Amino acid sequence: MVNSVRVAGVGMTPFGKSPERTAREMFADAADEAFEDADVPREVVDEVFYGNFMGTFAERQGHQGPMAAEAAGVIAPSTRVESACASAATAIRSGVNQIRGGQSDVVLIGGAERMTNLSTPEGTEALAAAADALWEVRSGITFPGAYSLMANRYFEEFGGTREDLAHIAVKNHEHAVDNDLAQFQMSIDVEDVLEATMVCSPFGLFDCSPMSDGASAAVLVSDEFAEEHDLDAPVEITGSGQHSDHFALADRASIPETPAAERAAKMAYEDAGIGPEDVDFLEVHDCFTIAEVLALEALGFYEPGEAITAARDGETWKDGKLPVNLSGGLKAKGHPVGATGGAQLSELTKLLRGDHVNSDAVEDAEVALAHNAGGTVASCVVHVLEVDE
Amino acid sequence: MSNGDEQRDSGYDDFLDAIEDGEPYYLESPSGNGWLPPRIVDPRTGERDLEEADLPETGEVVAYTTHYVAPPDFADDAPYVVAIVEFGPVRVTGQLRDTDPDDMEIGQEVEIGVDRKESDDERLVVFYPV
Numbered sequence: 001m002v003n004s005v006r007v008a009g010v011g012m013t014p015f016g017k018s019p020e021r022t023a024r025e026m027f028a029d030a031a032d033e034a035f036e037d038a039d040v041p042r043e044v045v046d047e048v049f050y051g052n053f054m055g056t057f058a059e060r061q062g063h064q065g066p067m068a069a070e071a072a073g074v075i076a077p078s079t080r081v082e083s084a085c086a087s088a089a090t091a092i093r094s095g096v097n098q099i100r101g102g103q104s105d106v107v108l109i110g111g112a113e114r115m116t117n118l119s120t121p122e123g124t125e126a127l128a129a130a131a132d133a134l135w136e137v138r139s140g141i142t143f144p145g146a147y148s149l150m151a152n153r154y155f156e157e158f159g160g161t162r163e164d165l166a167h168i169a170v171k172n173h174e175h176a177v178d179n180d181l182a183q184f185q186m187s188i189d190v191e192d193v194l195e196a197t198m199v200c201s202p203f204g205l206f207d208c209s210p211m212s213d214g215a216s217a218a219v220l221v222s223d224e225f226a227e228e229h230d231l232d233a234p235v236e237i238t239g240s241g242q243h244s245d246h247f248a249l250a251d252r253a254s255i256p257e258t259p260a261a262e263r264a265a266k267m268a269y270e271d272a273g274i275g276p277e278d279v280d281f282l283e284v285h286d287c288f289t290i291a292e293v294l295a296l297e298a299l300g301f302y303e304p305g306e307a308i309t310a311a312r313d314g315e316t317w318k319d320g321k322l323p324v325n326l327s328g329g330l331k332a333k334g335h336p337v338g339a340t341g342g343a344q345l346s347e348l349t350k351l352l353r354g355d356h357v358n359s360d361a362v363e364d365a366e367v368a369l370a371h372n373a374g375g376t377v378a379s380c381v382v383h384v385l386e387v388d389e
Numbered sequence: 390m391s392n393g394d395e396q397r398d399s400g401y402d403d404f405l406d407a408i409e410d411g412e413p414y415y416l417e418s419p420s421g422n423g424w425l426p427p428r429i430v431d432p433r434t435g436e437r438d439l440e441e442a443d444l445p446e447t448g449e450v451v452a453y454t455t456h457y458v459a460p461p462d463f464a465d466d467a468p469y470v471v472a473i474v475e476f477g478p479v480r481v482t483g484q485l486r487d488t489d490p491d492d493m494e495i496g497q498e499v500e501i502g503v504d505r506k507e508s509d510d511e512r513l514v515v516f517y518p519v
Contacts, residue, residue: 120458121458121459121460121461121464122460122461124458124459124460125460125461125462128460134398134400134401135401135425135481135482136482138401138511138513138514139471139482139483139484139513139514140456140459140460140463140466140469140471140484140506140513141456141471141482142456142458142459142460144456144458145454145456145471148454149452149453149454149471149473150452152452152453152454152495153451153452153495156452156495197457198455198457199457199458200454200455200456200457200458201454201455201490202454246432248482249473249482250473250480250481250482251424251432251480255451255452255473
């Protein structure tokens with residue numbers, strides 16, 4: 001019998017600009033909140049998995065596993081997990097596997113990223129390291145550039161417009177308005193998106209998630225540990241999946257599709273014994289507006305070519321049939337890359353428990369899903385969460 | 390990130406040399422899949438016997454985008470257009486030259502070449518309209 005995994009507690013710093021704060025300082029805060037929320041003492045932690053992508057560039061800091069554990073006040077085996085923007089979800093998956101395999105009862109997971117201490121060109125360069133250094137980066141491709149290629153190819157194959165994409169940014173901003181942890185608590189309209197400074201055709205500034213600083217953490221425990229210690233941990237991680245694809249975008253069989261997400265989702269669904277029709281709401285990796293479209297199609301909620309109008313038609317809004325990115329997503333909540341997967345877990349856990357500012361939108365919900373992608377989805381991690389009735 | 394002018398990257402620099410020598414190639418597996426070097430295995434099939442094959446003289450643009458925001462080592466090149474071009478069984482990423490992005494179309498035929506960046510004189514793969 002495989003041990004099941006419960007989310008005992010979650011924490012995250014507000015996302016935004018705090019260029020002076022080191023990653024270790026931010027992670028210390030997120031972990032502190034997670035321990036408090038879990039009501040679990042630090043000394044019972046068996047292992048730490050910490051996500052971080054660009055700390056060797058942004059802070060000249062390698063070897064961050066023990067650094068993160070120490071900041072959290074934990075003496076335990078500790079590993080930095082790096083999988084670009086999917087680093088934290090990969091850390092979560094490492095923790096889930098540890099508990100399921102019986103090696104650990106209590107795992108601290110999370111991640112942190114400090115980005116705004118860099119200039120925009122420097123940050124752009126650091127992020128580009130997630131692409132193929134030989135066959136993409138040397139042509140000057142940036143992350144907005146790579147996703148622009150996917151968007152332009154999507155338009156060519158399936159149709160769609162900049163305006164369709166703009167509705168996604170408008171929705172995610174609207175969802176973040178009451179979220180005090182979000183970087184942008186402001187409404188925008190379609191015109192704002194369409195008239196913003198161009199970054200990379202077809203993306204203006206509002207099609208792109210921002211550079212952000214922040215950290216996230218969670219205490220995961222075995223079902224057995226939760227019972228023995230009488231923990232209030234109603235959210236269970238019932239499904240976990242991860243997959244990969246060809247590294248360079250040019251080598252993918254189809255440029256506007258993300259089979260790594262499709263395969264990761266298939267694993268997570270089978271693991272949880274559910275299908276997309278059972279999911280009540282989700283957080284997806286909307287690093288750029290098109291990314292939300294590609295995610296919803298790969299995860300099985302829409303056929304290829306059909307998710308482009310989901311936000312415009314209101315389906316993925318707070319009051320729609322499938323609320324997507326109730327936290328504000330990467331677009332409005334912010335995207336400190338190594339922390340993002342942990343922030344998705346934190347927000348979904350609160351939404352399911354009923355203590356999130358947007359919980360009212362999903363009052364009777366039981367099943368949620370998180371999709372965290374690395375690079376142009378050369379890697380992807382999907383988790384399914386379920387809450388006790 | 391460059392290692393300086395003298396330090397070569399095997400595979401990558403060999404490919405650029407071959408373009409400059411007028412004999413561009415790609416690596417083909419027995420199944421007919423095409424890849425760029427360095428590789429010893431077809432990642433789609435696991436076949437290990439890859440052989441050099443002549444790159445078709447012209448390719449077709451499958452996607453392109455204009456970059457307005459550039460990393461520091463492309464600062465003097467911006468704005469620039471990056472494209473993915475399909476040469477038969479292999480796709481190559483590079484910058485479009487001698488083309489107004491407003492006149493570009495997916496499907497346009499291009500030839501491959503090598504140019505140097507404004508920003509730091511490093512070589513890069515480029516495409517010229519046919």
